[in-house]
């Protein structure tokens with residue numbers, strides 16, 4: 001999806017439980033975005049935003065990077081339907097341990113379908129559909145994310161090679177395609193819960209995620 005512009009809109013101090021970060025805000029303008037649901041026409045222009053938490057020196061060696069997609073239910077409410085919150089903590093812990101790194105938090109709730117659609121997908125999952133079947137039943141693609149904004153943000157920061165925390169080969173491919181080298185993939189596997197076993201099984205079997 002072509003961005004006609006990606007701009008840094010803010011850069012501030014950000015103390016956290018994991019240590020001292022900078023928090024940066026980025027906005028990208030997408031011209032003629034592709035619809036994620038054929039029944040919902042896309043606008044001619046869409047603004048996408050992402051937050052970058054940056055710790056330490058990110059230029060002396062390929063930094064640890066996590067691209068985290070927004071999950072209100074997991075990140076804020078500690079939902080056990082998914083593994084997002086545990087992955088967020090794993091990533092912040094890894095960056096903190098290394099003393100440097102970047103967490104890119106992209107506002108792609110529900111793999112880009114939005115919060116209300118994700119909740120409707122949960123309803124369908126309660127009736128027996130898996131995560132992908134539920135998205136498709138609602139008219140959405142299985143995954144609406146393309147990871148171009150995080151790639152562009154990394155390049156704007158002068159980061160052209162990274163150690164990426166992920167289990168999702170599509171993220172590695174997207175960065176490489178955009179010209180950001182993934183010199184190492186660091187596993188984002190976290191302990192499973194009985195309530196997220198099917199969610200993880202679907203990621204492994206239908207989305208090619210590298211989880212056991």
Ligand SMILES: Nc1nc2c(ncn2[C@@H]2O[C@H](COP(=O)(O)OP(=O)(O)OP(=O)(O)O)[C@@H](O)[C@H]2O)c(=O)[nH]1
Pocket residue numbers: 067068069070071072082084087108109110111112113118121122131135165166167168171188203209
């Ligand atoms: N549509 C939909 N999205 C979900 C569901 N559960 C979690 N998500 C979203 O999934 C996104 C996280 O994507 P995942 O596929 O779990 O993991 P990933 O980011 O692709 O891969 P990792 O880097 O390995 O974590 C977040 O945006 C969540 O809001 C669901 O049941 N349906």
Ligand SMILES: [Zn+2]
Pocket residue numbers: 071073074075082083084085
């Ligand atoms: Zn989640």
